[in-house]
Amino acid sequence: MRHGKKNNHLGRTASHRAALLSNMASSLILHKRVITTVAKAKALRKYVEPLLTKSKSDTTHSRRTVFSYLQNKESVKELYDAVAGKIANRPGGYTRIIKTGNRLGDNADMCIIELVDYNEDLLSTTGAGTAGKAKTRRRASGKKKDGVEAASETPVASAETATPTTEASAPAAEGEEAPKAE
Incomplete structure (x- = not known):
């Protein structure tokens, strides 16, 4: 036994x-x-x-x-x-x-x-995930403070202004491609 x-x-x-x-x-x-x-x-x-x-x-x-x-x-x-x-x-x-x-x-x-500690693929995946979560947590807690709020609004505003110009150029590009296809 x-x-x-x-x-x-x-x-x-x-x-x-x-x-x-x-x-x-x-x-x-x-x-x-x-x-x-x-x-x-x-x-x-x-x-x-x-x-x-x-x-x-x-x-x-x-x-x-x-x-x-x-x-x-x-x-x-x-x-x-x-x-x-x-x-x-x-x-x-x-x-x-x-x-x-x-x-x-x-x-x-x-x-x-x-x-x-030596798996770079897994470390980079988990490292990016925790970095993204940390940024989200900072923004949520940053809205309560005046100094951090202004800093967090600036990147958002620039991202919003970049989005409409991209959208505006996208229909124009589609419009030009549509007559060429006909």
């Missing part, structure tokens, strides 16, 4: 599993994302998140501890130089698992595991 045994063995011996997770963690740190199966990604998350937490304190002891897990000088250097600076203020949850569907050959559940 396997009562209370939480780690996934992934069909490997202990040494093979340790080598697999070490190599995958090094690849994740160097390349910022890895495409793998869901089971391996969940095991990798449990393996790499404590290492990322340990990288926040740049001491000789923590470097040696992380190196004993990763066994790769380049990935340890990248972890402490670039990655640790980006995750310094994050309290946890350094990785994200995105399911991508099933693999063609054996129908295994596939996913992408990536470092959260």
